Amino acid sequence: MTHLNADESLKLRFDSIENCLKTLRRQRYGTSDPLNETINYILAGDGKRVRGMLAVLCAEIYSGDFRHGLTSALALEMVHAYSLAHDDLPCLDNDDMRRGRMSAHKMFDVPKAMLAGDALLTDAFWILSCDAPAGVKGGENAVEPTWWHEVFCGDKARLGLVRELALAAGGTGMVFGQMLDVHWTGKSEKIPRDILDQMHLEKTGALLGAACAMGALAGGAQFQEAGDIRRFGRSIGLAFQVIDDLLDTESGTGKSIGKDAAQGKSTYATIMSPEEARQRAEALTTEALSSLDRLHDRGQLLRYFVSGLLKRRK
Amino acid sequence: MTHLNADESLKLRFDSIENCLKTLRRQRYGTSDPLNETINYILAGDGKRVRGMLAVLCAEIYSGDFRHGLTSALALEMVHAYSLAHDDLPCLDNDDMRRGRMSAHKMFDVPKAMLAGDALLTDAFWILSCDAPAGVKGGENAVEPTWWHEVFCGDKARLGLVRELALAAGGTGMVFGQMLDVHWTGKSEKIPRDILDQMHLEKTGALLGAACAMGALAGGAQFQEAGDIRRFGRSIGLAFQVIDDLLDTESGTGKSIGKDAAQGKSTYATIMSPEEARQRAEALTTEALSSLDRLHDRGQLLRYFVSGLLKRRK
Numbered sequence: 001m002t003h004l005n006a007d008e009s010l011k012l013r014f015d016s017i018e019n020c021l022k023t024l025r026r027q028r029y030g031t032s033d034p035l036n037e038t039i040n041y042i043l044a045g046d047g048k049r050v051r052g053m054l055a056v057l058c059a060e061i062y063s064g065d066f067r068h069g070l071t072s073a074l075a076l077e078m079v080h081a082y083s084l085a086h087d088d089l090p091c092l093d094n095d096d097m098r099r100g101r102m103s104a105h106k107m108f109d110v111p112k113a114m115l116a117g118d119a120l121l122t123d124a125f126w127i128l129s130c131d132a133p134a135g136v137k138g139g140e141n142a143v144e145p146t147w148w149h150e151v152f153c154g155d156k157a158r159l160g161l162v163r164e165l166a167l168a169a170g171g172t173g174m175v176f177g178q179m180l181d182v183h184w185t186g187k188s189e190k191i192p193r194d195i196l197d198q199m200h201l202e203k204t205g206a207l208l209g210a211a212c213a214m215g216a217l218a219g220g221a222q223f224q225e226a227g228d229i230r231r232f233g234r235s236i237g238l239a240f241q242v243i244d245d246l247l248d249t250e251s252g253t254g255k256s257i258g259k260d261a262a263q264g265k266s267t268y269a270t271i272m273s274p275e276e277a278r279q280r281a282e283a284l285t286t287e288a289l290s291s292l293d294r295l296h297d298r299g300q301l302l303r304y305f306v307s308g309l310l311k312r313r314k
Numbered sequence: 315m316t317h318l319n320a321d322e323s324l325k326l327r328f329d330s331i332e333n334c335l336k337t338l339r340r341q342r343y344g345t346s347d348p349l350n351e352t353i354n355y356i357l358a359g360d361g362k363r364v365r366g367m368l369a370v371l372c373a374e375i376y377s378g379d380f381r382h383g384l385t386s387a388l389a390l391e392m393v394h395a396y397s398l399a400h401d402d403l404p405c406l407d408n409d410d411m412r413r414g415r416m417s418a419h420k421m422f423d424v425p426k427a428m429l430a431g432d433a434l435l436t437d438a439f440w441i442l443s444c445d446a447p448a449g450v451k452g453g454e455n456a457v458e459p460t461w462w463h464e465v466f467c468g469d470k471a472r473l474g475l476v477r478e479l480a481l482a483a484g485g486t487g488m489v490f491g492q493m494l495d496v497h498w499t500g501k502s503e504k505i506p507r508d509i510l511d512q513m514h515l516e517k518t519g520a521l522l523g524a525a526c527a528m529g530a531l532a533g534g535a536q537f538q539e540a541g542d543i544r545r546f547g548r549s550i551g552l553a554f555q556v557i558d559d560l561l562d563t564e565s566g567t568g569k570s571i572g573k574d575a576a577q578g579k580s581t582y583a584t585i586m587s588p589e590e591a592r593q594r595a596e597a598l599t600t601e602a603l604s605s606l607d608r609l610h611d612r613g614q615l616l617r618y619f620v621s622g623l624l625k626r627r628k
Contacts, residue, residue: 028485035485035493086432091424110405111496114428118400118435119485125439126480129473155469159443162476166440171342171349171433179349182425 006304010053013066017052017073024074028123038108038116042081045099050309051076051211057302058215058229061295065219068153072161072214075124079169080207082120083178085113092182093263121169128161153218160217160226168210177203184266191266197238205237228291235288236306242281243310245269285310320618324367327380331366331387338388342437352422352430356395359413364623365390365525371616372529372543375609379533382467386475386528389438393483394521396434397492399427406496407577435483442475467532474531474540482524491517498580505580511552519551542605549602550620556595557624559583599624 025043029036052073059069088095088103089110096106105113167173180199184191191199212233213226221229245267268277289306292299339357343350366387373383402409402417403424410420419427467475481487494513498505505513526547527540535543559581582591603620606613 033490033493034497035490039485086428089428091428112493114400114403114405115489115493115496116485118432119489121432121435122480122484122489125476126484129477129480155473158473159469159476162439162473163443166436166443170436170440171353171430175429175433175436176347176349179347179426179429182429183348 003304006301009301010305010308013053013056014049016067016070017049017056017077020070020074021049021077024127034108034112035116035119038104038112039120041107042085042104042113042116042120043078045081045084045101047077047080047099048309049073049077051080051207053305054208054211054233054302055215055218057305058212058221059219060215061229061298061302062216062219062221062225068219069215071127072165072211072218075127075161075165076207076211076214078120078124078127079165079174082117082124083169083174083207085117085120087178089113092178124165125162128158128165153220157217157220160223161214164210164213164217164226164230168206173202173206173210177201177206181265186264187266190271193271196266196268196271200238200241201234204241205234208237208240209233232288232291235284235291236310239281239284239288239310242268242277242284246274246277246281249274281310317618320615323615324619324622327370327374328363328367330381330384331363331370331391334384334388335363335391338441348422348426349430349433352418352426353434355421356399356418356427356430356434357392359395359398359415361391361394361413362623363387363391365394365521367619368522368525368547368616369529369532371619372526372535373533374529375543375612375616376530376533376535376539382533383529385441386479386525386532389441389475389479390521390525390528392434392438392441393479393488396431396438397483397488397521399431399434401492403427406492438479439476442472442479467534471531471534474537475528478524478527478531478540478544482520487516487520487524491515491520495579500578501580504585507585510580510582510585514552514555515548518555519548522551522554523547546602546605549598549605550624553595553598553602553624556582556591556598560588560591560595563588595624 021043025040029039029043055072055076056066056069059072060066084098085104087093088098089105095103097103101107103113104116108116169175177199180195181203184195184199209230210233213230216226216229217223246269248267249269268280272280289303292303295302335357339354343353343357369386369390370380370383373386374380398412399418401407402412403419409417411417415421417427418430422430483489491513494509495517498509498513523544524547527544530540530543531537560583562581563583582594586594599621603617606617609616
């Protein structure tokens with residue numbers, strides 16, 4: 001696999017996710033009522049779709065066809081989008097901007113951003129459970145004429161997808177991490193490193209882990225295999241965070257530079273030296289990537305994708 | 315069936331739901347971190363558990379055993395609890411009190427109430443999809459030693475439960491109704507009656523409809539039968555709302571009297587005369603209850619329960 005081929009493969013998969021999201025936005029959230037307008041705006045954020053990409057790449061590992069992971073990719077991107085909309089609210093991070101666009105509550109208002117987030121979170125579970133969603137059929141411009149996965153995996157695996165997503169996003173996962181973040185923000189006491197790890201493992205790592213596990217399950221992996229690849233996702237989530245914290249102090253990640261520090265948030269950059277943080281990120285990455293060795297060639301594209309993400313963040 | 319027997323039967327089912335909720339609160343949300351404390355408080359609200367009761371009563375109709383509906387009852391009560399916590403927030407209804415207790419954001423704070431709501435909504439889907447939730451086993455005080463339903467219904471029906479709940483609670487259901495409410499609050503223009511109907515059918519009716527359909531599915535009903543009983547649930551939801559609007563102008567429903575009017579909310583009491591509203595509620599009730607006729611004796615306890623709710627609201 002040359003880098004050129006790999007880049008083309010990744011672009012094809014990314015475009016496929018984007019097209020599915022566009023179809024969803026047009027066909028499910030296309031009307032001009034205030035709720036759908038807000039949802040549409042939130043979903044349109046030009047992210048890297050990291051969670052969606054992990055899902056399709058992991059589905060491909062176990063099935064040979066990345067499309068098996070598309071429904072999971074949609075559900076994951078919906079949950080990620082909801083989490084950003086809620087995190088940005090004045091009562092939490094109070095961020096007016098998100099990747100160069102106004103955050104949802106600035107573009108619309110707080111009630112709309114909150115309710116649109118609630119709807120996206122709920123609808124993600126609809127996506128995972130529906131057979132042939134009313135009003136959502138492949139349009140003439142859809143790359144994927146049907147983006148639901150009924151044809152691909154059985155009911156047991158589909159229930160597994162619901163469980164993975166719910167566990168990762170809920171009160172023991174992402175929301176728990178977010179609450180730890182709220183709890184420690186502005187505290188004069190320095191956050192212990194194990195709590196900071198736990199915060200990011202849940203706030204960021206849990207959903208990345210679920211993305212890998214959901215893709216695997218949708219691609220026909222056994223629950224044991226899904227568990228292995230979930231751990232990989234959680235580890236890279238933590239590595240990303242360490243690197244982001246370093247970047248936040250250096251050049252900014254789309255947020256204002258040093259915003260975390262200004263808000264009184266403890267980060268890896270405040271509890272360890274830049275050199276230590278860099279070493280930590282390197283160790284986490286190496287460990288995570290080496291866990292892909294047992295997949296041999298099948299893990300090549302996933303490895304290339306994740307390495308690229310880590311490099312771009314350096 | 316005498317009234318005495320019926321009341322005892324209802325009490326047994328209600329106590330069973332309460333016991334399951336207590337087990338859930340103790341075993342899943344029993345630790346003293348800020349997220350779990352808030353969730354625990356929200357779940358403890360001494361409601362009538364109408365959604366849970368509808369689920370177990372409908373499960374009983376199709377299976378002869380109300381316990382088949384207990385997992386759905388838990389998930390429904392969790393979603394209902396989340397919706398109240400979010401609705402009460404300052405950016406929405408700004409209610410400090412809820413059934414005589416402080417609302418969650420007054421008891422704790424806004425971030426905690428919001429995040430606890432997010433967690434409860436997500437965890438409801440975990441409840442529906444888990445086989446043997448880690449850390450949640452029947453304790454010595456649990457009436458239901460295992461409150462999950464693995465033993466009861468197959469994977470296809472369980473996916474149906476997820477779909478029913480997600481559709482009812484999400485962007486075409488409860489949240490859509492809530493957004494309509496936000497949109498029309500404070501408008502000088504009088505809300506058209508069909509929009510007011512739509513608002514309440516989604517905001518309240520959708521989840522009551524899902525409660526009936528989920529109970530039915532968990533009890534082994536066919537999807538067609540579940541659809542019929544979903545319509546029943548939606549209708550009584552609308553009837554409840556008409557009656558509540560009347561009560562709100564008269565004696566209060568736990569909110570401050572006339573609060574809706576003071577907030578500039580259109581209600582049935584403001585768009586029609588009390589006499590008209592009473593007739594509307596009566597007609598909706600009669601129609602809904604008569605749809606139970608086809609269930610013959612099997613529908614007796616459900617009919618008794620719903621009639622009782624409607625009477626208490628008069």
